[in-house]
Amino acid sequence: MKEEHGVAGYMQLMLSFAEVQKNMLRIIQKSAVEAGLSIPQYSIIMTLFRCSGITQKAMAEKTFLPKSTLSQAVDGLVKEGYVTRQPMICDRREMGLELSQAGVALAEKIHRQEDGLHRVFEKASWQFTEQQLEELITAHQMISSRLTATEMEGATTCSKS
Helix, strand or coil: CCCCCHHHHHHHHHHHHHHHHHHHHHHHHHHHHHCCCCHHHHHHHHHHHHCCCEEHHHHHHHHCCCHHHHHHHHHHHHHHCCEEEEECCCCCCCEEEEECHHHHHHHHHHHHCCCCHHHHHHHHHCCCCHHHHHHHHHHHHHHHHHHHHHHHHHHHHCCCC
């Protein structure tokens, strides 16, 4: 594999990711508005749909939401009856977040939305063979791993003098 692909190659790749991210955000924003949610609330609902019973701290790590934004969004979802807080079995001082029945119904509705992110990605994937999809996923995982490793390297090399 080449070390360098030239400026054009990596820039095209980076711009391609930016374009996909921009389109995903546009679709998420539309879905959130239609569901009466803010984007942080949408992120929380869809994260809990995949991994129920996580702590607010774990939610912050998964969604990258600032603590105050996350707290306000969760409070709103609890008030609306979409999310419940339950004491964690392993540490009763920590509260786990779970979707209520209304929250599950909302997440399922968003998931099935014809012009929502999940359906749009499903339809977009139809243009690829199974092998192409596997290769694309592998390539994305490699890029993600490299970006994560770079972030970690930066975190370990920064120190106070």
